[in-house]
Amino acid sequence: MIFKNLNWKPPKEWKVIKTIELQTGGEPLRVFTEGLPEIRGGTILEKRRYFRDNYVYIRTGLLWEPRGHADMYGAVITEPTTPDGDFGAFFLHNEGYSTMCGHGIIALTKLVLDTGFIKKEGKNPVLKIDAPPGQITAIGHRKEGIVSSVSFINVPSFVLMQNQMLEVNGIGRINFDIAFGGAFYAICEAMELGLNLDKNDFSKIIDYGKRIKNAVAGNFNVRHPFEEDLSFLYGIIFIDNPYDYNNHSRNVCVFADGEVDRSATGSGVSARAAIHFSKGELKQGEKITIESILGTTMDVEIVELTQYDQYQAVIPKVTGMASIIGQNQYYFDPEDPLKEGFILR
Structure with missing residues (x-):
């Protein structure tokens, strides 16, 4: 091997x-494990805000090109911020x-x-994860000591608006x-828009997702009842019939700056569970399986009903599987003109 005696190390600076x-x-998760500076804050939202205000170069440098790409996704693990939390986490995108x-x-639980x-x-260990919308309970399902799938009990999920219409340029x-x-x-029927939810319409899905997201966000007031930091439209979900008719349906989420979720979107299927419940299409205790653009799946089940401020809400349980695929170390050369990354979408 040409590089068998390579002992080079980066300069100390x-x-x-x-x-x-x-x-x-199929959706990537890059977890930052070593080398981060101090992240201050007493809650996860405060820590996320501190990271946002002080370390933007780390997010762009590790998620954008040349170290990442336009659809890369990241996570920062922190110490817990609640008395019974196992750890905290917040998430980054393009x-x-x-x-x-x-x-x-799901991926962090596996990790x-x-x-x-x-x-x-035990076979089904339970974790308490302090996340931006609240504490998440996650359960790892082990086979022969290895986590083969993960379920998590999500935060209260509810319908904000139904049966809305809008003209989109x-x-x-x-x-x-x-x-x-x-x-x-915002959740739309793909068939009404002439979209196929597969790789053949990938560019069109991004284009429509960005157009619809900008239009809805510009014309509708999206407010969380308690948290200002959660009060914005995160993404667009297109739904259609499944390609595998053993499943309930297929959906594709477009979020951030035209980023396409390769998975079925855990928070998205939770939002869908709230909508299906409000329409009488999903009952407490029932489970449905939803496909992604790749045909990979997540299950969602309503395990509890609750009142959340003025909203009738559901507590969803989402189940999926993850894989560990590698380890990396990334260098930031102070003289590199592209050290903070760039994005081409």
């Missing part, structure tokens, strides 16, 4: 950040920060249990609902 890479249903990330919760970062005994009139599943989504 270079920043080095180490990561572990995972995927959930445009900024997520309010909730189901695929990230901390399989690596022994957090030691829990370049598309025409759209019909949509808005629901919260840890983040707010």
